[in-house]
Amino acid sequence: MGLLPKSLFKLTHLITLDLSHNMLSGVLPLWLFTLPSLESISLFDNMFNGNVPLEMFSLQSLKELNLANNQLDGEINVLDQCPILQTFRQLTNLTSLDLSFNSFSGEWELDTLLSSLTNLVALTLSYSGLFVTTNGATRYVNPDFNTLSLASCKIKVFPESLRAMENLIFLNLSSNDIQGPVPDWEGR
Structure with missing residues (x-):
């Protein structure tokens, strides 16, 4: 068990950090979120706790962020009217979260x-504690x-955005509250 060494702060040309x-x-x-060249952060499967610093959302060079399987908590809301969404929109290069x-x-x-993060190709929020809604708009x-x-x-419903995901190869909607028939989007 240990903390991230502060000496990493001096690695200003670091592009990839994987301490999984x-x-x-x-x-x-x-x-960690002020390293100007950092494109990929993978801290998967550690014991980090507490909130994710808002500074993370201003790291415009960031392409991949994996914080899975830690003990992180705190509120992160992403809604149209929420200021954090504006912060998320700064992550214009993000491809994987x-x-x-x-x-x-x-x-x-x-x-x-999904419409804000136009470079995103992979989104994994399973068992994150987050509540995901859909506004029904594609x-x-x-x-x-x-x-x-x-x-x-x-x-609670199948996300309408699924209709636009023509190259989807992995979909996991298990353990949710979806009810009713599976939508028939074929031919639309």
């Missing part, structure tokens, strides 16, 4: 998020979008 499958703990340090298996709280409006989804994992996100 360690026993790192503590809160995510603010300096995995926040699964944490204890977050908050409501994420899927259609708005908005822009990256044509290369291929992975959507929203197990146990309290979804």
Whole structure:
């Protein structure tokens, strides 16, 4: 068990940071999200706890973020009227986001998020504690979008955005509150 070493802060040309499958703990340090060239952060399967710093959402160079399987918590809301959505929109290069298996709280409006993050190809929020809603509108989804994992996100209806995901290769909507018939979008 240990903390992220502060010496990493001096690696200003670092592009990829993968410290997955360690026993790192503590809160995510603010300096981690100020490294100007960082494109990929993978801290999967550690013991980090506490909130995700809002500074993370201003790291415009970020393409991949994997914080899955930690003990992170705190509220992260992503709704049209929410200021954090504006912050998320700064992540214009983000292609992959995995926040699964944490204890977050908050409501994420899927259609708005997907149309805001136009480079996103993989979204994994399963067992994250987040509540995912859909506004029923089909908005822009990256044509290369291929992975959507929203197990146990309290979804009540099939997301309309699925219609636009022509290259989807992985879909997990298990352990939700979806009721009724499966939509027939064939031919539409």
